[in-house]
Amino acid sequence: MFEIRLHSRGGQGGVTAAKLIAYAAFLDGKYATATPLYGAERRGAPVVSFIRIDDRPIRVYSQIRNPDLVIVLDESIMELVDVLKGLKPDGEVFVNSQKGTCVEGHRTYPVDLTSISLSLDLVLAGNPILNTPLIGAIAKLGVISQESAKQVIAETFRDERNVEAALRAYEELKI
Amino acid sequence: MLTFGTGNKAVAMAVRDAKPVVVAAYPITPQTEIVEELANYVTDGSLDARYIPVESEHSSMAACIGAAATGVRTFTATSSHGLVYMCEMLHMSAGARLPIVMANANRSIGPGWNIGAEHTDSISMRDTGWLQVYVSSVQEAYDVTLMAFRIAEHTDVLLPVMINLDGFLLTHITQTFETVEPDDFIPPIATPHAIDINNPGGYGTLTPGDTHFKFRRDIERGMQASIPVIEETEADFARRFGREYHLYDEYRMEDADVVIIAMGTFGKEMEVAVDILREEGIRAGAIRMRWFRPFITPDLDGKDVVVIDRDYSFGFGGVVANELQAKCGCKPFSVIAGLGGQEVTYDDIAEFVRIQRPGTEHWFGVDD
Amino acid sequence: MHGMRSILPAGPNQYFIIIHVKYPKERLDTMAIPDEEFLLKTTSACAGCPSSLILRYVTKAAGTDTVLVIPACCTSVIQGVYPTTAMNLPVYNVAFASAAAVASGMSEAFRAEGKKTNVICYAGDGGTIDIGIQALSGALERGTDFLYICYDNEAYSNTGMQRSGATPLGAMTTTTPGGKKDHKKDLDAIVAAHNPVYQATACAAYPQDLYNKVEKALTIPGPKFMHVLAPCPPGWRFPSEKTVEMGKLAVKAGLWVLYERENGKLTITGASKAAMKKRIPVEDYLSVQGRFRKITAEQTAEIKKTVEENIARLQREVDGIC
Ligand SMILES: Cc1ncc(C[n+]2csc(CCOP(=O)(O)OP(=O)(O)O)c2C)c(N)n1
Ligand code: SF4
Ligand SMILES: [Mg+2]
Numbered sequence: 001m002f003e004i005r006l007h008s009r010g011g012q013g014g015v016t017a018a019k020l021i022a023y024a025a026f027l028d029g030k031y032a033t034a035t036p037l038y039g040a041e042r043r044g045a046p047v048v049s050f051i052r053i054d055d056r057p058i059r060v061y062s063q064i065r066n067p068d069l070v071i072v073l074d075e076s077i078m079e080l081v082d083v084l085k086g087l088k089p090d091g092e093v094f095v096n097s098q099k100g101t102c103v104e105g106h107r108t109y110p111v112d113l114t115s116i117s118l119s120l121d122l123v124l125a126g127n128p129i130l131n132t133p134l135i136g137a138i139a140k141l142g143v144i145s146q147e148s149a150k151q152v153i154a155e156t157f158r159d160e161r162n163v164e165a166a167l168r169a170y171e172e173l174k175i
Numbered sequence: 176m177l178t179f180g181t182g183n184k185a186v187a188m189a190v191r192d193a194k195p196v197v198v199a200a201y202p203i204t205p206q207t208e209i210v211e212e213l214a215n216y217v218t219d220g221s222l223d224a225r226y227i228p229v230e231s232e233h234s235s236m237a238a239c240i241g242a243a244a245t246g247v248r249t250f251t252a253t254s255s256h257g258l259v260y261m262c263e264m265l266h267m268s269a270g271a272r273l274p275i276v277m278a279n280a281n282r283s284i285g286p287g288w289n290i291g292a293e294h295t296d297s298i299s300m301r302d303t304g305w306l307q308v309y310v311s312s313v314q315e316a317y318d319v320t321l322m323a324f325r326i327a328e329h330t331d332v333l334l335p336v337m338i339n340l341d342g343f344l345l346t347h348i349t350q351t352f353e354t355v356e357p358d359d360f361i362p363p364i365a366t367p368h369a370i371d372i373n374n375p376g377g378y379g380t381l382t383p384g385d386t387h388f389k390f391r392r393d394i395e396r397g398m399q400a401s402i403p404v405i406e407e408t409e410a411d412f413a414r415r416f417g418r419e420y421h422l423y424d425e426y427r428m429e430d431a432d433v434v435i436i437a438m439g440t441f442g443k444e445m446e447v448a449v450d451i452l453r454e455e456g457i458r459a460g461a462i463r464m465r466w467f468r469p470f471i472t473p474d475l476d477g478k479d480v481v482v483i484d485r486d487y488s489f490g491f492g493g494v495v496a497n498e499l500q501a502k503c504g505c506k507p508f509s510v511i512a513g514l515g516g517q518e519v520t521y522d523d524i525a526e527f528v529r530i531q532r533p534g535t536e537h538w539f540g541v542d543d
Numbered sequence: 544m545h546g547m548r549s550i551l552p553a554g555p556n557q558y559f560i561i562i563h564v565k566y567p568k569e570r571l572d573t574m575a576i577p578d579e580e581f582l583l584k585t586t587s588a589c590a591g592c593p594s595s596l597i598l599r600y601v602t603k604a605a606g607t608d609t610v611l612v613i614p615a616c617c618t619s620v621i622q623g624v625y626p627t628t629a630m631n632l633p634v635y636n637v638a639f640a641s642a643a644a645v646a647s648g649m650s651e652a653f654r655a656e657g658k659k660t661n662v663i664c665y666a667g668d669g670g671t672i673d674i675g676i677q678a679l680s681g682a683l684e685r686g687t688d689f690l691y692i693c694y695d696n697e698a699y700s701n702t703g704m705q706r707s708g709a710t711p712l713g714a715m716t717t718t719t720p721g722g723k724k725d726h727k728k729d730l731d732a733i734v735a736a737h738n739p740v741y742q743a744t745a746c747a748a749y750p751q752d753l754y755n756k757v758e759k760a761l762t763i764p765g766p767k768f769m770h771v772l773a774p775c776p777p778g779w780r781f782p783s784e785k786t787v788e789m790g791k792l793a794v795k796a797g798l799w800v801l802y803e804r805e806n807g808k809l810t811i812t813g814a815s816k817a818a819m820k821k822r823i824p825v826e827d828y829l830s831v832q833g834r835f836r837k838i839t840a841e842q843t844a845e846i847k848k849t850v851e852e853n854i855a856r857l858q859r860e861v862d863g864i865c
Contacts, residue, residue, distance in 0.1 A: 218720045286636060
């Protein structure tokens with residue numbers, strides 16, 4: 001089972017992003033679940049979502065304690081929350097970062113998703129849309145296939161620029 | 176159709192497919208998505224129903240009672256404070272033998288405010304005459320919601336059915352599930368005592384004690400009659416749609432010495448615990464209780480029993496453990512865990528089995 | 544220490560220590576409002592939250608000898624998570640339908656002991672107009688010595704913006720995805736029918752007016768009621784820095800009239816004095832909120848008609864012809 005923990009802020013679309021990644025895995029023929037963990041907080045507060053991907057039906061509902069991959073959609077959260085908690089020794093980290101943040105001891109993939117969406121003017125209610133470039137980046141990591149990533153974006157977002165955002169993030173992420 | 180969505184969405188889609196005539200709606204976390212989805216279906220025309228946005232849960236159940244009294248199919252959803260606020264109407268709806276279907280997102284009750292999963296809300300409504308079923312996957316939430324209408328409306332039963340889903344753990348998880356074309360799987364509703372202008376009579380009139388007494392006995396007959404109706408409905412569901420359900424779910428029970436029993440999402444997660452224990456050489460098995468009312472008792476002869484209750488009856492104990500003890504004569508190790516959405520993993524569940532002491536009670540994470 | 548403060552563990556001996564915390568020097572653009580803060584800075588409210596804004600001035604006006612009774616609503620969340628609280632007053636959090644009835648019991652008990660402690664219900668529109676109306680009606684009718692404040696953000700915001708009886712015609716909510724088909728319930732008329740000793744409206748955009756009214760209300764024994772408009776950015780769908788602007792537009796368009804009614808005498812207050820004579824078009828208010836995206840021309844016309852009727856009715860009452 002491949003387990004992902006996604007850190008975002010309320011209103012940033014992290015919960016939807018988790019669903020979309022799981023949906024793409026489902027399109028790949030895998031079993032997948034996505035679960036948001038809500039605090040009693042309002043917009044702007046740190047939110048965590050969990051994604052599980054497996055070849056067999058998933059019977060686990062509890063939180064992910066030892067993720068294989070941690071996704072950080074807002075790097076300022078790293079000052080508030082220990083995003084590396086329980087990360088497997090060989091676990092990896094993806095950070096949406098404008099300054100190329102790297103985490104010590106873990107392979108880190110920093111990509112500036114925010115600038116990608118802003119450059120394409122992908123903004124919703126004042127916030128850059130991070131979901132679609134994120135899906136592109138995650139496809140590059142091989143967690144989901146490129147085809148499924150495309151299909152998810154096409155089904156969910158009408159605006160063509162979302163596909164472009166995903167492609168740019170795919171290109172920008174260096175393995 | 177293969178779909179990807181939350182437990183709440185699955186319930187809403189099943190309701191859409193069951194075509195109720197009246198839906199009463201009131202928001203409460205973590206159920207709200209169900210009534211929001213139904214509002215969308217009514218607005219986009221995919222569900223042709225009257226949507227009543229009531230002013231409280233007492234009124235949502237009252238509106239369902241009014242609608243069901245005329246002989247139409249009705250649905251509502253609630254959780255926690257909403258469920259206990261409608262308590263009077265739960266007694267009234269079952270007593271009036273109205274086949275209302277309701278989803279309840281299991282959540283704790285305040286004070287203080289807490290929105291985590293807990294079964295105390297529905298369990299404390301156990302004596303209202305409602306059938307209660309607890310599901311453990313998004314697929315089961317969809318399937319059981321469809322079946323609930325058929326079971327409730329069956330003329331041998333004529334009792335309301337409550338589908339219970341663990342708040343957040345199941346209401347908010349996104350999983351794959353398959354929707355079906357129910358066709359005649361749910362026969363047209365035919366409530367024999369529906370209001371009939373041509374056959375006037377009093378409903379719920381002043382009733383002498385001995386008659387009241389007989390009516391209570393009749394409710395119990397409906398409850399007992401529901402067991403074969405549930406089995407027949409589940410068998411027909413399996414025949415038509417290929418997914419099998421049983422009164423309770425067994426996992427690796429063939430040669431088990433110790434059995435873990437729980438309801439809801441624990442009932443799935445504990446299968447992983449059983450696998451872990453088996454690898455250690457402990458012959459563990461699991462039984463997931465699905466129906467809490469009617470209370471269906473598995474055969475537990477000669478086995479050690481570990482029961483996990485996500486509820487508590489103050490001054491008594493974990494309700495499932497103690498009801499099982501009363502009905503089966505077993506001496507369970509009664510674990511109280513997960514109240515208020517407390518985090519409990521399969522590792523924790525495996526540990527319950529390792530530390531079990533029959534006949535004692537253990538509050539996970541509080542006693543240690 | 545500002546921000547969250549710890550409370551002691553709940554239990555039979557639960558009690559609260561009141562620590563008065565001063566905000567770091569910050570100029571209030573209003574006069575005669577004390578610096579003392581009872582709602583500390585670190586709340587879990589959204590940016591631009593009107594509920595916390597209103598509560599801040601309500602508590603400043605009420606002072607230390609006050610207990611708040613709060614039913615389920617955004618304000619239950621805003622206070623923060625145990626064992627910390629952003630409130631520097633005793634706050635009793637109660638069931639959704641029960642605020643006014645709990646306040647009745649509390650007020651009678653304080654009075655029986657000879658205490659003058661203010662008992663203030665601070666409730667949302669849902670907790671007032673819908674599920675809480677029965678308890679409110681009972682408490683008003685019984686002459687309970689308390690102040691009931693309904694902050695009206697025109698939806699069930701805490702659960703994610705479902706319609707309430709206070710949601711206006713044409714507004715989209717998650718349970719009225721095509722826009723609401725019914726009118727906003729006239730809460731003030733319902734309350735007026737109970738003849739409370741003091742009744743007022745206010746708006747988050749006018750803190751001085753709000754402050755004055757709370758201060759005055761608390762000097763009068765008996766049942767007092769205030770209805771405060773609370774423009775809610777995520778619920779109404781406008782940018783979070785525009786809360787005050789939205790409130791001002793509502794008042795200037797005459798959709799919300801500031802007044803107070805004391806001993807049966809109605810007085811129009813603050814910015815509404817001008818709005819009684821000359822108003823901006825209601826479209827200026829409707830068009831800047833995402834929730835009215837699907838409003839029809841007929842619904843806008845209906846709203847205009849309601850505004851004019853309401854203004855005329857209030858004017859007649861001011862003039863003593865009713
Ligand atoms: C009996 C009961 N039903 C439903 C709820 C869920 N609930 C909590 S707050 C809330 C909405 C409150 O709306 P409102 O009173 O307008 O306050 P707001 O959230 O807008 O501040 C609801 C529906 C509850 N706590 N108790
Ligand atoms: S939803 Fe509205 S009222 Fe509630 S906390 Fe946010 S801004 Fe305040
Ligand atoms: Mg409200």
